[in-house]
Amino acid sequence: MSSTQQLLLGEGAGGAAPVYIEDVFSTYLWTGNGTSQTITNNIDLSTKGGLVWIKRRDGVVNHYLATTNDGTSNYLNSNTTSGYETSVTTRITSFNTDGFSLGSAGSVNNSGSTFVGWTLREQPKFFDVVTYTGNGTSGRTVAHNLGSVPGCIIVKRTSGDPIDWLVYHRGTDTTSPQNYDLKLNTTAARVLQSGSWNDTAPTSTVFTLGDSGTGNTNGETYVAYLFAHNAGGFGLTGTDNVISCGSFTPDVYGNVTVNLGYEAQWILYKGISGAGGTDSWVILDTMRGWDMTTSDKRLFPNSSGAENTSSAGYPTATGFQVENLSASPYIYIAIRRGPMKVPTSGTSVFAPVAYAGDNLDNRLVNTGILTDMTMARARSRTSIGGFYTADRLRGDSFLRTSGSDIETTDSDTFMTPTSGVGNSFSAMNGFGVGNDVTYRVNTESDQFAYAFKRAPSFFDEVCYTGVNAGGQTLTVSHNLGVTPELVIIKTRSSVYDWLVYSATTGTSNTLFLNLSNAVTAYTFLSSPTSSTFTANGVANSDTNTYVAYLFATCPGVSKVGSYTGTGALQTVNCGFTTGARFVLIKRTDSTGDWYVWDSARGISSSTDPYLLLNSTAAEVTGTNYVDTTSVGFQVTAAASTTVNISAATYIFLAIA
Numbered sequence: 245m246s247s248t249q250q251l252l253l254g255e256g257a258g259g260a261a262p263v264y265i266e267d268v269f270s271t272y273l274w275t276g277n278g279t280s281q282t283i284t285n286n287i288d289l290s291t292k293g294g295l296v297w298i299k300r301r302d303g304v305v306n307h308y309l310a311t312t313n314d315g316t317s318n319y320l321n322s323n324t325t326s327g328y329e330t331s332v333t334t335r336i337t338s339f340n341t342d343g344f345s346l347g348s349a350g351s352v353n354n355s356g357s358t359f360v361g362w363t364l365r366e367q368p369k370f371f372d373v374v375t376y377t378g379n380g381t382s383g384r385t386v387a388h389n390l391g392s393v394p395g396c397i398i399v400k401r402t403s404g405d406p407i408d409w410l411v412y413h414r415g416t417d418t419t420s421p422q423n424y425d426l427k428l429n430t431t432a433a434r435v436l437q438s439g440s441w442n443d444t445a446p447t448s449t450v451f452t453l454g455d456s457g458t459g460n461t462n463g464e465t466y467v468a469y470l471f472a473h474n475a476g477g478f479g480l481t482g483t484d485n486v487i488s489c490g491s492f493t494p495d496v497y498g499n500v501t502v503n504l505g506y507e508a509q510w511i512l513y514k515g516i517s518g519a520g521g522t523d524s525w526v527i528l529d530t531m532r533g534w535d536m537t538t539s540d541k542r543l544f545p546n547s548s549g550a551e552n553t554s555s556a557g558y559p560t561a562t563g564f565q566v567e568n569l570s571a572s573p574y575i576y577i578a579i580r581r582g583p584m585k586v587p588t589s590g591t592s593v594f595a596p597v598a599y600a601g602d603n604l605d606n607r608l609v610n611t612g613i614l615t616d617m618t619m620a621r622a623r624s625r626t627s628i629g630g631f632y633t634a635d636r637l638r639g640d641s642f643l644r645t646s647g648s649d650i651e652t653t654d655s656d657t658f659m660t661p662t663s664g665v666g667n668s669f670s671a672m673n674g675f676g677v678g679n680d681v682t683y684r685v686n687t688e689s690d691q692f693a694y695a696f697k698r699a700p701s702f703f704d705e706v707c708y709t710g711v712n713a714g715g716q717t718l719t720v721s722h723n724l725g726v727t728p729e730l731v732i733i734k735t736r737s738s739v740y741d742w743l744v745y746s747a748t749t750g751t752s753n754t755l756f757l758n759l760s761n762a763v764t765a766y767t768f769l770s771s772p773t774s775s776t777f778t779a780n781g782v783a784n785s786d787t788n789t790y791v792a793y794l795f796a797t798c799p800g801v802s803k804v805g806s807y808t809g810t811g812a813l814q815t816v817n818c819g820f821t822t823g824a825r826f827v828l829i830k831r832t833d834s835t836g837d838w839y840v841w842d843s844a845r846g847i848s849s850s851t852d853p854y855l856l857l858n859s860t861a862a863e864v865t866g867t868n869y870v871d872t873t874s875v876g877f878q879v880t881a882a883a884s885t886t887v888n889i890s891a892a893t894y895i896f897l898a899i900a
Contacts, residue, residue: 263478265486266582268294268365271510271531272343273670278355280337282345287363289339294365295373295469296336296344297322298351299543301358301532301551305351311373311467312339312366318402320467322428322545325406360532360543362510364469368392369477370487372470375402378453380462382442385450388470394446395473395489396577398428401458403465410458412441412451414473415491415575416516422446425458426516426575429546431523433572434516471577479584486580491516494569502576504563507723509581511564512545515572523572528556530581530636533667536707536789537639537653559637561706561721586701586725590801590900593697596826596844601686603679605656611674611695617705617793618675618695619645620658622688623845623855623863630860632683634658636669637707638791642683643734645857646758651736651789656680690863692845692855694826700725701798705791707736710779713786717770718779720792726774728794729804730897732757733768735782736789743783745769746895748806749832755895758858760835795897803876803898806832811881811890818876818898826899827870827877828857833893839886841870841877848872 270285287294293312299305306321314320316336318328334347343363346353353359364371368391376386378401388394399410409428416424416434425440426432439456446452451468453460460466473489476482485505494500509530515523525545528534533541538555557566564578587593595611601622609620617635622628630646641653656678658668668676675695677686685691696703704724711718722728729747734740734757742757745768749755754766768783783790797804803818818824825843830836838857841847845855845863853865869883876898879888887894 260482262480262482262585263367264582264584265478265580266584268367268370269486269510269579269582270343270361270363271529272361272363273531273672274359274361276350276353276355276357276359278350278353279348280346281353282340283343283361285343285361285363287343287365288341289344289363289365290341292365292367293373294363294371296339297362297364298335299360300351300354301360301541301543303354303357303550304548306548307545308335308351310336313373313375313467314402320400320402321548322409323548325408325429327400327402327404327406360529362527362529367477369472369475371472374468374470376466376468378460378462378464378466380455380460382439382453382455383444384442384453384460386453386468387450388468390470390472391448391477392472392475393448394451394470395487396471397446397451398469398471399459399466401461401464401466404461407458410440410456412446413575414489426514428525431525431546433518433523484584486584488578489576490578491573491575492566493573494566494571498569498571499557499565499567500569500574501560501565502563502578504578504580506563507561507581508559508564508578510579511566511576513566513574513576515570515574517572518570523570526556530559531670533639533670534558535637535639535667537641537667539639539667558707561723581723583699587699587798587801590825593699593702593801594826594899595695596842597693597695598844599691599693601679601684601688601691603687605678607677607679607686608671609674609677609691609693611693613695613697614672615669615675615695616698617703618693619857620677620685620691620693621855622684623690623692625684625688626860626862628682628684628860631855631857632657632685634668634675635705635791637705638736639667639669641736643736643791645742646860648739648741648758650739654680654683657683657685694840694842698723699798701796702802704728704794706794707789707791708779710784710786710788710790712781712784716784718784719776720779721776722792722794724774724794724796726796728772728777728796730795730895731769731772731777732793733779733783734791735785736791738785738788740782743768745772746806746832747804748895755830755832757838760837760858762834762836763832801900804896805898806893806895807879809879809884809887809889809892809894811884811888813878813881814888815873815878816876816896816898818900820876820898820900821874822900823872823874824877824898824900825872826897828897829870829879829887829894830896831887831889831892831894836886836892836894839869843872847877
């Protein structure tokens with residue numbers, strides 16, 4: 245069988261099933277209920293093995309780490325020197341094939357408290373867990389199944405007297421990192437210590453210990469967590485990296501941008517040359533709130549303290565940026581954002597949601613999917629700004645699709661579903677809204693929203709800063725994985741229209757999302773590829789900040805295309821099997837609004853109300869312009885003056 249045939253059949257290199265980051269890693273958030281609950285993160289711990297690391301976010305409580313090797317009765321605290329804690333049996337009650345279950349223990353399930361759980365599954369070239377008994381002899385080797393040279397090894401003695409955690413990291417020294425160690429439970433700088441790793445570099449099959457009590461006391465038991473570094477092993481071809489263990493030195497302003505070749509969703513970092521609060525171990529992740537705002541949420545493995553809010557940087561399309569650091573060199577572990585797998589159903593990545601406002605802050609709008617971007621509005625109101633768009637990367641900031649306004653940050657509008665913790669997108673199945681009466685995304689009886697999840701070949705988002713101070717262009721990286729066919733760009737920091745590129749109208753023509761104008765001869769985007777596009781002109785003004793939303797045709801999920809009006813009923817074949825649940829249409833050869841229809845508000849032969857992205861106008865009912873059909877959608881004869889004018893040209897985005 246050829247490699248191409250293997251990929252078409254969903255097989256990876258060598259005929260093995262491909263593995264993706266979403267198969268082996270999860271950041272999961274929950275609110276405690278005080279009794280029991282099951283965390284379904286689709287990580288197979290029961291048969292594959294792995295680590296669950298839990299921290300209460302809103303209180304001073306220890307970190308709790310448990311592995312399938314240790315069972316559900318043994319826990320370690322990354323912030324203490326203690327060995328196994330075995331006195332509480334109601335924390336994790338089972339490791340499951342799709343996550344884990346919790347008991348009533350307040351440390352992991354206190355009623356009303358907020359928690360995060362990081363799950364790392366054992367998988368070659370990603371993560372491994374090893375247990376062993378020390379022998380006190382320098383040169384002792386311990387076998388592992390990481391399948392690559394470890395980038396980081398974290399060891400804890402689990403028996404005997406309390407003792408520090410022991411950390412090896414390849415970034416502690418440029419030539420001989422095996423000569424140094426760090427302690428996970430302290431802020432201490434690196435230490436030159438031959439007794440820890442015997443001054444011997446780890447290999448793809450073993451790591452070596454000295455006679456230090458932290459790693460090799462005779463007769464005492466230990467557990468080791470091993471993290472890979474740029475070892476490949478993932479994706480369709482089995483060559484994609486999903487975890488990196490590296491180092492960086494901030495600039496004079498305390499900032500640094502790290503290029504990983506992929507977008508990070510989780511990082512652990514520490515300054516290695518000094519002690520003190522600035523050199524704590526820090527964990528950031530995009531679920532709790534690590535975004536373009538200054539309200540990033542930090543947790544500290546060496547501290548039992550509650551979550552801390554500060555300006556700590558943000559993920560980029562090719563890595564991450566960290567801010568406000570000391571002058572110390574730093575080491576880090578970074579994990580790739582998912583999903584990596586191309587979706588096969590529209591319902592897994594898109595949801596139209598009708599909901600009734602309750603006039604309360606911290607309202608969770610349940611979309612049924614992990615939501616990365618939303619467009620929300622009241623259907624019948626005309627005195628507000630139409631659709632408001634917010635997303636995980638920008639945090640609690642929002643833009644108005646019907647206007648050219650700059651980005652607005654208002655914590656009373658888009659807000660965390662759990663008071664005081666995270667941002668609008670700190671939920672596993674929706675987004676949070678507040679009760680602001682100006683923007684009204686939770687005050688009316690007929691609220692409505694579209695929810696999008698980022699996924700390869702379907703939808704991606706990029707934030708960037710312009711550099712054009714004299715005719716320069718800017719190459720912007722993205723992770724759509726295919727060449728985008730529809731790109732929508734808005735400057736966040738200046739008043740300017742929304743820019744729209746369509747593959748149908750080409751790079752030399754522009755549409756404007758907030759206007760009804762026909763296509764205009766202007767180039768703001770050029771050279772789109774499966775990994776980059778070039779920003780020009782007003783899409784690249786010097787120091788302006790931008791957000792770009794990218795869409796593509798994903799078989800059976802979405803279709804970006806065009807058609808010519810006939811004035812009579814016509815079917816637009818999108819390659820679907822169960823019809824379109826969302827349709828966006830815009831005329832290109834003359835003026836025409838940006839119409840949207842969806843299954844939540846009704847899209848059928850009897851009723852298909854529409855809204856306009858470029859207008860604050862209320863929903864229009866009593867029309868029959870668009871119907872759904874199994875292969876896509878139909879534009880009707882009744883639409884002969886709107887979206888089916890004879891000989892007029894149109895672009896569309898449809899989602900199954």
